[in-house]
Amino acid sequence: MLILICFGAFQFWVSQVVRSYFMDQQIQQIRTQAERIAVEAAPYLSQHNAEGLYSYLKSEANSLGAALLVVNPSGTVLMDAYSQYNGRRLPYLETQAVLSGQQSFAWGMHTLTASTNKTEASGTGLVSMLQRWLTAGSRGEETVVYGAATIMADNAIAGAVVLSISIQSLMDQIENISLQMSLVSLLVAAVAMLFNILVSGALIKPLRSLTESIRLIGQGDFSHRVKVRGRSEMAEMAATFNAVTEKLENLDQSRGEFVSNASHELKTPLASMKILVETMLHEENLDPAMAHEFLGDINSEIDRMSQLISELLALVKQDEADAIYTQEVHISSLAMEVTLKLGKLASEKGIVLETDIARNLYVLGDRMMLEQMITNLVDNAIKYTQEKGHVMVSVHRADTQVQLVVQDNGIGIAQEDITKIFDRFYRVDKARSRHTGGTGLGLSIVKGIVQAHGGSIQVKSQLGEGTSMEVLLPMAPVPSEEAPAQPQESEDLV
Numbered sequence: 001m002l003i004l005i006c007f008g009a010f011q012f013w014v015s016q017v018v019r020s021y022f023m024d025q026q027i028q029q030i031r032t033q034a035e036r037i038a039v040e041a042a043p044y045l046s047q048h049n050a051e052g053l054y055s056y057l058k059s060e061a062n063s064l065g066a067a068l069l070v071v072n073p074s075g076t077v078l079m080d081a082y083s084q085y086n087g088r089r090l091p092y093l094e095t096q097a098v099l100s101g102q103q104s105f106a107w108g109m110h111t112l113t114a115s116t117n118k119t120e121a122s123g124t125g126l127v128s129m130l131q132r133w134l135t136a137g138s139r140g141e142e143t144v145v146y147g148a149a150t151i152m153a154d155n156a157i158a159g160a161v162v163l164s165i166s167i168q169s170l171m172d173q174i175e176n177i178s179l180q181m182s183l184v185s186l187l188v189a190a191v192a193m194l195f196n197i198l199v200s201g202a203l204i205k206p207l208r209s210l211t212e213s214i215r216l217i218g219q220g221d222f223s224h225r226v227k228v229r230g231r232s233e234m235a236e237m238a239a240t241f242n243a244v245t246e247k248l249e250n251l252d253q254s255r256g257e258f259v260s261n262a263s264h265e266l267k268t269p270l271a272s273m274k275i276l277v278e279t280m281l282h283e284e285n286l287d288p289a290m291a292h293e294f295l296g297d298i299n300s301e302i303d304r305m306s307q308l309i310s311e312l313l314a315l316v317k318q319d320e321a322d323a324i325y326t327q328e329v330h331i332s333s334l335a336m337e338v339t340l341k342l343g344k345l346a347s348e349k350g351i352v353l354e355t356d357i358a359r360n361l362y363v364l365g366d367r368m369m370l371e372q373m374i375t376n377l378v379d380n381a382i383k384y385t386q387e388k389g390h391v392m393v394s395v396h397r398a399d400t401q402v403q404l405v406v407q408d409n410g411i412g413i414a415q416e417d418i419t420k421i422f423d424r425f426y427r428v429d430k431a432r433s434r435h436t437g438g439t440g441l442g443l444s445i446v447k448g449i450v451q452a453h454g455g456s457i458q459v460k461s462q463l464g465e466g467t468s469m470e471v472l473l474p475m476a477p478v479p480s481e482e483a484p485a486q487p488q489e490s491e492d493l494v
């Protein structure tokens with residue numbers, strides 16, 4: 001709207017400037033001619049040469065294409081080049097102004113009606129049609145300018161020359177120009193408005209949608225997405241926003257799952273402990289052997305709970321870690337230490353636990369975390385291998401990496417479960433895992449630790465044949481000041 005008003009005002013101002021410029025030019029020309037004729041007509045008047053004055057006026061009127069009169073000092077027409085007004089009084093102010101001696105030249109604009117030589121707008125173009133329509137009310141009228149100049153003879157006012165020139169064609173031209181300018185202004189304003197609507201629409205609409213999505217996210221609704229259109233910066237922003245929202249949604253989902261799984265896992269041992277304790281409380285003549293067994297069960301539930309809590313803490317610690325590990329960890333000796341620690345567990349099941357560990361391999365990292373990672377892998381291998389099975393822990397250099405493999409010939413993992421075993425709380429066989437005391441957090445902790453160390457983990461498994469977990473970690477150079485430990489190679493620990 002503001003654009004329209006501005007364009008309207010500008011167009012009006014320009015048309016006024018154009019009009020006054022052309023009018024000034026025209027009046028100046030009329031003045032020059034009228035004053036010249038007044039000087040040239042003066043001798044005819046003082047000599048009372050009516051014939052000479054008539055032929056002079058006639059030739060001037062013809063050459064100028066104008067009406068030309070000479071009036072006497074009282075305003076009566078002495079001589080009309082076209083002999084129409086002879087003897088009539090001219091009532092025009094401009095004639096009176098010059099005859100009274102106030103001005104040597106005066107002019108006025110008049111509209112003559114029922115003109116026979118009226119020039120009308122012609123042509124078939126849109127502008128001409130509009131012009132004809134707009135000027136329809138003024139048809140039959142003609143705008144003329146009267147210019148009057150004093151004729152001086154013997155230092156007295158002998159009369160005045162009145163020159164009347166039609167400026168209708170000039171007026172038509174000015175009108176035409178104004179109309180064209182109005183149309184152009186209107187067109188420019190319309191284009192500007194359209195552009196404004198399109199640009200503001202293109203900018204504001206996605207911004208509104210983005211604001212709405214941010215508001216919804218603020219209320220905890222992560223399912224909302226912004227529409228991505230085109231390839232503009234706005235579209236890029238919308239795509240980034242959607243990606244962030246998706247991550248938030250996933251995080252929110254896994255946080256919810258984690259909390260419900262964790263509380264479920266904590267409730268289960270508590271519930272079984274409560275049953276055991278209640279039985280012991282209410283059973284008056286409880287057999288001491290039975291009571292001992294119950295206490296043993298309670299003890300293992302406590303162990304289970306404490307393992308779960310320490311695993312949960314490990315996960316939290318892992319989430320909070322800023323992944324800056326600068327400690328040089330002698331992975332060869334660490335793998336050996338862990339294997340030795342778990343040797344007893346393996347021997348209880350009659351499992352042969354072997355190692356094939358290359359000397360002097362280092363990685364940059366957190367020793368405690370790496371120890372937990374190897375422990376979880378070896379613990380799984382022992383846990384999910386039947387009695388008298390085999391577990392092999394090997395550490396080797398693989399190009400610029402250290403390769404740690406924990407291989408067993410245990411129960412194996414079905415293909416459809418392989419991608420899920422790293423999810424928090426996922427256990428393939430829940431009943432069996434419950435029996436073996438697992439919580440389903442071990443491998444997710446392993447994966448987190450490996451990733452935090454810039455490494456990767458891969459599983460190869462065949463159901464009923466065994467599993468191989470391969471971890472690759474970036475190798476660190478051997479520290480110069482440290483004498484490397486000497487791990488044993490291919491040692492049978494059982």
Ligand SMILES: Nc1ncnc2c1ncn2[C@@H]1O[C@H](COP(=O)(O)OP(=O)(O)OP(=O)(O)O)[C@@H](O)[C@H]1O
Pocket residue numbers: 311376380381384385408410411412413421426427428429433437438439440441442443444467
């Ligand atoms: N070596 C393996 N052989 C067969 N199945 C395995 C092996 N390692 C892991 N799994 C399967 O993957 C599941 C997830 O392992 P994970 O270590 O995360 O949990 P868990 O051993 O059940 O419990 P915990 O949190 O005590 O380690 C296990 O429940 C088991 O079903």
Ligand SMILES: [Mg+2]
Pocket residue numbers: 376379380438442443
């Ligand atoms: Mg485990």
